[in-house]
Amino acid sequence: MLLRYRGSEGMLAWAFHRISGVAIWAFILLHVFDIWLASVNPPVYDELLTIYGSPGGRVVESLLGAALLYHALNGLRIIIMDFWPSMTRYHKQLWYANWVLFAVIGLPILVQIMAPAFGLKPPFSFGGQ
Amino acid sequence: MAIRPSQPSRIRPTGSGWELAIWYLMRLTGLGLFVTALAHYIIVHFLYDPKDQTAQWILDERWGNIAWRTADWLMLSFVVFHAFMGMRTVVQDYTKGGVRTALTMLLYLGAIVIFVMGTIAVMTLSFPVRP
Numbered sequence: 001m002l003l004r005y006r007g008s009e010g011m012l013a014w015a016f017h018r019i020s021g022v023a024i025w026a027f028i029l030l031h032v033f034d035i036w037l038a039s040v041n042p043p044v045y046d047e048l049l050t051i052y053g054s055p056g057g058r059v060v061e062s063l064l065g066a067a068l069l070y071h072a073l074n075g076l077r078i079i080i081m082d083f084w085p086s087m088t089r090y091h092k093q094l095w096y097a098n099w100v101l102f103a104v105i106g107l108p109i110l111v112q113i114m115a116p117a118f119g120l121k122p123p124f125s126f127g128g129q
Numbered sequence: 130m131a132i133r134p135s136q137p138s139r140i141r142p143t144g145s146g147w148e149l150a151i152w153y154l155m156r157l158t159g160l161g162l163f164v165t166a167l168a169h170y171i172i173v174h175f176l177y178d179p180k181d182q183t184a185q186w187i188l189d190e191r192w193g194n195i196a197w198r199t200a201d202w203l204m205l206s207f208v209v210f211h212a213f214m215g216m217r218t219v220v221q222d223y224t225k226g227g228v229r230t231a232l233t234m235l236l237y238l239g240a241i242v243i244f245v246m247g248t249i250a251v252m253t254l255s256f257p258v259r260p
Contacts, residue, residue, distance in 0.1 A: 022219060049183060
């Protein structure tokens with residue numbers, strides 16, 4: 001189904017939505033488990049954090065953020081078209097707008113997350129740490 | 130050339146009130162998650178760094194008051210419904226018959242387990258919390 005369908009913006013938007021959705025679902029399983037671990041066995045949870053904070057962990061973290069942001073933006077696009085059917089005519093433009101927002105919102109977050117993996121200080125500081 | 134509008138999403142179901150309710154709830158929880166899950170990601174990954182978020186830090190900062198625990202539990206409710214019902218749609222697209230029934234039941238069971246585990250975490254991480 002995924003590979004046989006005619007390829008164009010609408011098909012790609014759908015495929016990315018499905019792939020990112022399944023990926024986020026899988027992460028939710030892990031994430032609820034780790035936060036449950038924090039309540040029943042804090043030392044093991046703290047150990048897990050060192051994996052999350054490692055360079056590899058940061059790459060996965062960024063990929064998760066990308067899946068989340070894409071799924072969220074495309075989800076809005078779906079809702080707009082579901083409740084305002086005439087907008088379906090502009091589904092490609094809406095999808096391109098998604099990618100603009102994706103880049104504008106995503107890039108600063110990507111830099112902030114990946115900086116420590118390169119031994120750099122995160123560019124944005126909020127006095128939290 | 131005739132306009133062939135793309136099929137934007139799952140077609141709004143007709144005939145079954147139950148399926149229609151799920152269809153609407155997917156959009157409603159989706160909007161809820163747009164706010165809560167994106168805010169959560171920004172707090173945990175942009176404002177703070179996960180490497181600093183030890184169990185003690187969660188206790189002191191993230192879940193230091195009942196309002197944050199309530200907000201996070203609301204997010205848990207949204208995400209369990211949205212993620213597992215989304216997976217149900219995927220299962221229904223690719224399987225049929227007994228396999229579909231078995232996988233769907235497995236998803237419902239998984240949803241309950243994840244919801245209970247998350248609820249235990251958000252409610253019992255050194256409960257009661259500071260006022």
